[in-house]
Amino acid sequence: MSALLQVQDLTVNFALRTGDLTALNGVTFALGEGERLGLVGESGAGKSVAGFAIINLIGKPGYIAGGRVLFQGEEISALPEEAIRRIRGHRISMVFQDPMMTLNPVLTIGTQMVETLQAHRNIGQSEAEAIAVDKLRQVHIPSPEKRLHQYPHEFSGGMRQRIIIAIALLNDPQLIIADEPTTALDVTIQAEIMDLFLELCRQTRMGLILITHDLAVVSETTEKIAVMYAGEIVEEGRTEDVVRRPRHPYTQGLIAALPQGDDQRGTRLNQIPGTMPTLTRIPPGCSFHPRCPHAMDVCSERAPGPLPVAYPDGGGGMAACHLYDPNLGDR
Amino acid sequence: MNAPFSDKTKPLLSVRDLSKIFDISGGFLDQLTLKNGRLRREKTTVKALNRVSFDIAPGETFSVVGESGCGKSTLGRTVIGLYPPDGGEVHYGGERIDTLSSRRMLPFRRRMQMVFQDPYASLNPRKRVAAILEEPLRFHHPDMTADEVGDRVKEVMEQVGGDVQWLTRLPHEFSGGQRQRISIARALVVDPEFIVADEPISALDVSIQAQILNLMMDAREQRGLTYMFIAHDLSVVEHISTRVAVMYLGSLCEVADVDRLFADPRHPYTRALLSAIPRLGKKKSDHVRLKGEVPTPINLPTGCVFHGRCLYADERCVREIPELLKQDDGVLAACHGVEEGRL
Ligand SMILES: Nc1ncnc2c1ncn2[C@@H]1O[C@H](COP(=O)(O)OP(=O)(O)OP(=O)(O)O)[C@@H](O)[C@H]1O
Ligand SMILES: Nc1ncnc2c1ncn2[C@@H]1O[C@H](COP(=O)(O)OP(=O)(O)OP(=O)(O)O)[C@@H](O)[C@H]1O
Ligand code: SF4
Ligand SMILES: [Mg+2]
Ligand SMILES: [Mg+2]
Numbered sequence: 001m002s003a004l005l006q007v008q009d010l011t012v013n014f015a016l017r018t019g020d021l022t023a024l025n026g027v028t029f030a031l032g033e034g035e036r037l038g039l040v041g042e043s044g045a046g047k048s049v050a051g052f053a054i055i056n057l058i059g060k061p062g063y064i065a066g067g068r069v070l071f072q073g074e075e076i077s078a079l080p081e082e083a084i085r086r087i088r089g090h091r092i093s094m095v096f097q098d099p100m101m102t103l104n105p106v107l108t109i110g111t112q113m114v115e116t117l118q119a120h121r122n123i124g125q126s127e128a129e130a131i132a133v134d135k136l137r138q139v140h141i142p143s144p145e146k147r148l149h150q151y152p153h154e155f156s157g158g159m160r161q162r163i164i165i166a167i168a169l170l171n172d173p174q175l176i177i178a179d180e181p182t183t184a185l186d187v188t189i190q191a192e193i194m195d196l197f198l199e200l201c202r203q204t205r206m207g208l209i210l211i212t213h214d215l216a217v218v219s220e221t222t223e224k225i226a227v228m229y230a231g232e233i234v235e236e237g238r239t240e241d242v243v244r245r246p247r248h249p250y251t252q253g254l255i256a257a258l259p260q261g262d263d264q265r266g267t268r269l270n271q272i273p274g275t276m277p278t279l280t281r282i283p284p285g286c287s288f289h290p291r292c293p294h295a296m297d298v299c300s301e302r303a304p305g306p307l308p309v310a311y312p313d314g315g316g317g318m319a320a321c322h323l324y325d326p327n328l329g330d331r
Numbered sequence: 332m333n334a335p336f337s338d339k340t341k342p343l344l345s346v347r348d349l350s351k352i353f354d355i356s357g358g359f360l361d362q363l364t365l366k367n368g369r370l371r372r373e374k375t376t377v378k379a380l381n382r383v384s385f386d387i388a389p390g391e392t393f394s395v396v397g398e399s400g401c402g403k404s405t406l407g408r409t410v411i412g413l414y415p416p417d418g419g420e421v422h423y424g425g426e427r428i429d430t431l432s433s434r435r436m437l438p439f440r441r442r443m444q445m446v447f448q449d450p451y452a453s454l455n456p457r458k459r460v461a462a463i464l465e466e467p468l469r470f471h472h473p474d475m476t477a478d479e480v481g482d483r484v485k486e487v488m489e490q491v492g493g494d495v496q497w498l499t500r501l502p503h504e505f506s507g508g509q510r511q512r513i514s515i516a517r518a519l520v521v522d523p524e525f526i527v528a529d530e531p532i533s534a535l536d537v538s539i540q541a542q543i544l545n546l547m548m549d550a551r552e553q554r555g556l557t558y559m560f561i562a563h564d565l566s567v568v569e570h571i572s573t574r575v576a577v578m579y580l581g582s583l584c585e586v587a588d589v590d591r592l593f594a595d596p597r598h599p600y601t602r603a604l605l606s607a608i609p610r611l612g613k614k615k616s617d618h619v620r621l622k623g624e625v626p627t628p629i630n631l632p633t634g635c636v637f638h639g640r641c642l643y644a645d646e647r648c649v650r651e652i653p654e655l656l657k658q659d660d661g662v663l664a665a666c667h668g669v670e671e672g673r674l
Binding site: 041044098099100155156180184185189191213215217243255258259261264265270275280 | 353355375377396397398399400401402403404405448449451452492494496504505506507508509512530533534535536537538539540541542544545548563564565566567569570571589590603604607608609610611621625626627629630
């Protein structure tokens with residue numbers, strides 16, 4: 001599989017009054033053509049920031065403090081803004097978690113879709129409108145012709161979400177970064193949107209980075225998963241391995257927090273004790289150690305590097321956890 | 332601060348035949364259409380709610396689920412008085428509230444709170460989190476001292492898994508899930524008795540989701556809080572609800588106790604919905620795929636709103652609107668097929 005995207009040691013800081021906050025800390029991963037990666041993790045762990053950083057959209061007071069991003073072999077993190085703008089919304093699109101980052105409240109969605117198309121392609125109004133209607137239909141917006149003339153606030157939350165998915169797909173991107181694209185969608189439409197993504201990945205070899213907290217959706221849609229905690233990827237592996245046999249204690253806590261179905265109805269859910277540290281006060285050593293049920297002395301002293309983990313069928317993955325350090329004893 | 336609503340036999344909230352229509356015709360020129368060679372003016376309306384009726388008892392967690400765009404948020408907003416209804420009535424604690432003046436509505440504004448669906452749009456971008464949380468508290472509890480206000484804000488911030496450091500920051504400095512927790516804190520801070528929570532956990536990772544759901548369940552037990560909970564995550568709905576209402580295109584199609592609904596769904600839409608629940612470790616599954624186009628609330632279908640997508644529709648379904656009828660075991664279903672016993 002040829003590499004579509006390579007993210008190497010990407011680091012993003014926010015300069016706050018109280019000092020720098022590291023929202024992304026040396027994140028590394030790769031994605032092949034047609035490949036589907038799920039990015040999950042604690043709220044505030046840096047998933048959206050990772051998405052923004054890939055397309056170089058970190059606004060002040062944030063800045064990229066290190067690392068690089070290669071797209072189809074080209075180092076796009078080094079390109080001037082004008083050049084990256086030709087890629088953004090065209091070869092790489094992002095479905096933003098905040099719909100209003102895509103939508104302008106004072107323009108009808110038809111106007112916005114036509115503008116997005118014409119920014120990258122030399123086509124006329126009616127041709128552009130026809131493409132827009134077609135994409136809206138693909139995301140199951142009923143009466144798309146009539147809806148073109150409506151303003152964003154006249155749609156339901158889930159309809160807005162589908163409209164920004166349609167906008168992200170307008171120019172047939174080669175990579176789509178979808179940040180919580182289905183949080184407002186009911187399960188039937190969610191299933192159809194995921195089918196649409198899957199179909200595009202298979203047919204056009206589009207790559208997909210699916211950022212979501214919904215582990216069930218990730219497990220049905222992606223081939224591999226990266227789990228983020230406090231700005232770092234703490235576990236990575238094949239999807240079924242990570243959800244069935246999570247190795248990192250954070251991932252284990254996450255899976256255990258899911259509602260367990262009818263026999264447990266109404267009972268308290270398992271939550272991971274404590275909260276993720278504010279990113280300006282990340283504890284020394286492993287950033288998860290204050291909440292970790294398996295923490296050892298070394299965990300508060302030294303940060304674990306990425307360590308290989310193995311599965312019974314010979315497959316492997318990565319966990320950043322001292323438990324998997326063969327030099328540290330028994331586990 | 333306030334005694335939980337005590338009379339358990341009477342509904343806390345009672346909604347009768349609630350309807351809501353939005354006019355989306357736009358400007359005068361947009362309304363003009365050419366028909367048979369003549370220019371005509373036509374209004375385009377969205378029928379977001381069609382004669383919706385239900386009761387919520389004190390202490391219940393009444394969940395509303397349904398297709399995106401079916402009217403759940405509109406229902407929530409109309410219930411707490413943010414939208415005036417175009418038909419029907421809303422009663423709260425025995426009093427009709429949809430006709431109250433804004434002054435007489437004031438006490439209800441504290442007792443009923445809403446957590447809005449979009450955590451990005453619902454927080455004032457120019458206000459620090461401290462101000463966002465203190466203002467409603469000062470407004471509704473003018474007798475509280477500054478210290479009391481500060482303590483209460485910190486307490487709620489911790490309950491939602493936030494950090495006191497957050498208080499000095501502006502909304503745009505937070506991630507989606509962090510903002511969602513700030514919205515939840517804003518609803519909880521004034522100590523309400525009824526909360527409409529519109530997708531309150533959709534942007535949260537499952538561990539924080541668990542924390543918020545535990546908090547909601549605790550508040551229900553300890554202070555008798557009542558919820559109308561709008562969510563699309565059915566495993567969460569199954570976990571925390573007492574009763575569930577299923578909506579389709581502005582109409583209720585089924586209302587049932589949570590056990591009944593998940594064990595024995597009646598309405599064909601409910602069945603399709605439950606079959607599409609994604610499960611951990613499951614590969615893309617054999618959902619009941621709905622046939623046909625998603626219908627539009629701009630031109631409501633005749634008869635049963637679901638008939639165009641229903642596997643069991645017949646001639647009567649196309650013609651006649653099914654009533655929400657009580658089954659032997661108390662489940663309410665609006666489906667001719669269920670009524671006729673052919674389903
Ligand atoms: N403009 C900003 N100024 C200061 N801090 C910021 C800013 N944007 C993001 N952050 C911080 O960066 C961290 C990572 O945020 P990010 O939005 O990537 O989280 P996330 O993993 O996407 O979380 P969620 O699942 O809640 O959306 C957060 O702790 C947030 O407070
Ligand atoms: N302010 C408005 N102006 C015009 N139309 C509106 C307005 N608010 C909602 N609508 C329309 O009413 C219908 C119901 O919208 P609503 O937001 O209640 O749906 P929902 O069930 O909450 O959907 P979702 O799950 O996607 O949030 C939609 O067709 C929407 O376009
Ligand atoms: S009433 Fe008819 S169309 Fe409607 S759900 Fe029942 S069987 Fe299907
Ligand atoms: Mg995010
Ligand atoms: Mg809604």
